[in-house]
Amino acid sequence: MTQRILLIISGGIAAYKSLELVRLLRKRGMAVRAVLTESAAQFVTPLSLGVLTEDNVFTQLFDLKDEREIGHIQLSRQADLVVVAPATANILAKMANGIADDLATTLLLATDKPVLAAPAMNVRMWRHPATRRNIAQLQADGVHVMAPDSGEMACGEYGPGRLPEPEAILAEIERLLATRRGSDMLADQPDFAPADLPLAGRHILITAGPTHEPIDPVRFIANRSSGKQGFAIAAAAARAGARVSLVAGPVHLPTPAGVDRIDVETAREMLAAVEAALPADAAIMVAAVADWRTADAAGQKLKKDGSGQPAPLVLTENPDILATLGHHVQRPALLVGFAAETEKVADHARAKLARKGADWIVANDVSGDVMGGDANAVHIVTADGIDTWPSMAKADVADRLIEKVAHALASRSH
Incomplete structure (x- = not known):
């Protein structure tokens, strides 16, 4: 059966990438219907989209011809997946607050199908507290929000906010469609669990990477965590069909396909x-969070005063994220x-298990080159004992751990 995508394109310089996304979707054999916001039509034309989709392109809520032939309610529900790409800060805010003041936002409010948003905006807009609140609300509402790419912006600034590449959006679309097929099969056959x-x-x-605790504007307290193990686990969870939220400290790693990344x-x-x-079904806290931070980070760079004495640093304890979740x-x-x-x-892992209120502790010896390396040897410590795994690639550790997580969640749901 042909899979149907309703693609909503909102206004932004990245809108031109939607044309390549349509081409990739059509190459995969999917049917695509496109909706252009008024702003998006300033960047791409209905004609170019119509040629690529081989279908009508929709722009106006009160187009009587479209209303008579399709209707915005039917249009919102005839797709298998609704994709908003690019999703600007403006349309994300409207989605989060239930505003329906044009065709695109009305469709989003009326749809009963899964929704995927691929954000694209200026780095400062992406990091603004209002946008962060809107993203959190959308995720709580069940919207799948991809993490934007980092890089140079059209405005000349640098950071997260670039639209993910069309290939990455395609991969997430295919993952969500596969997940939906698996859910449909589960609904039809309660005892069926797709192995893949x-x-x-x-x-x-999932959390991954280090944290950086500022001392002054140019120095910080950190550790050598590369984030590789946490990112590998996030990728494995996404391949297993999960909706993955990856909270990442400062690392230079690409976002795994199908993962929502929060930097x-x-x-x-x-x-x-x-x-x-x-809420989450499982939390895997891989990040090497700094135990301490400076009590009062300096607003200006600390300089030597010639006395030969180091600058006084007063440290205070950071919040314990794992223990907080253990009693949340x-x-x-x-x-x-x-x-x-x-x-x-x-010994330390067993003590940590009881103290933090966790179900499992994955312990490893980092005295060698584990931090930054590509291999890991871990011990899975639970109330029932210790399961020791031999050294293997971090990707293999991730696959094996996610298999164990899936089995545990399935056992607890029966």
Whole structure:
């Protein structure tokens, strides 16, 4: 059966990439209907979209011809998936607040189908508290929001906010469609569990990388975590059909296909992003969060005063994200923590398991080149004992851990 995509294109310089996305979708054999907002029509034309989709392009809510032949309610429900790409800060705000003042937003409010949003905006707009609140609300409402790419903006600034490449959006579309097919099969056959999508319909929350705790505008407290293990776990969870929220500290890694990425810098920002992403079926806290931060970061660069004495630094303890989740009112059904140790690995992990309120602790010895390397040897510590895995590629650790997570969640749901 041909899969049907309703593509909503909102106004922004990245709108031109929607043409390539349509081409890729059509090449995959999908039917595409396109909706242009008034602003988007300043960047791409209905004619070019119509040629590529081989269908009508819709622009006006009160076009009587379209209303008579299709109707905005029918249009919103005839697709298997609704995709908003690019999704500007403006349309995300309208979606989050239920505003329906044009064809695009009316369709989004009227649809009963899954919705995927691929944001594109200036880096400062992406980082603005209002946008962060809107993203959190949309995710809580069940909208799948991709993390934007980082890079140079059309305005000359640099940072997160670029529209993900069409190939990445296509990969997420295919993942969501596969997840929906798996959910439909589960609905028709209650005892059926597709082996290739064991986490279909699940929300998995993952943290990765270090945190940076500022000392002054140019210095910070950090560690050598590369984020590779956490990103590999996020990729494995997405391949297993999960909706994945990845809260990432400052790392230079590409966002795995099908993963919603939230970039943060400090431990306090990471905790806020983790709580905003709840509820989740499972949380896997891989990030190497700094235990301490400076009590009062300097507003200007600290300089040597010639006395030979170091600048006084007063440290204060950072929030414990794993322990916070362990006692949270929205505690995930499965809570997994990581313990990076340099000695007495198993002993420290067992103590951490009880202290943090976690279900599992994944412990590893980081005294070698694990941080930044591509291999890992871990011990899975639970109340029932310790399962020791041999050294293997971090991608293989991720696949094996996600298989174990899927089995645990399936067991708890029976």
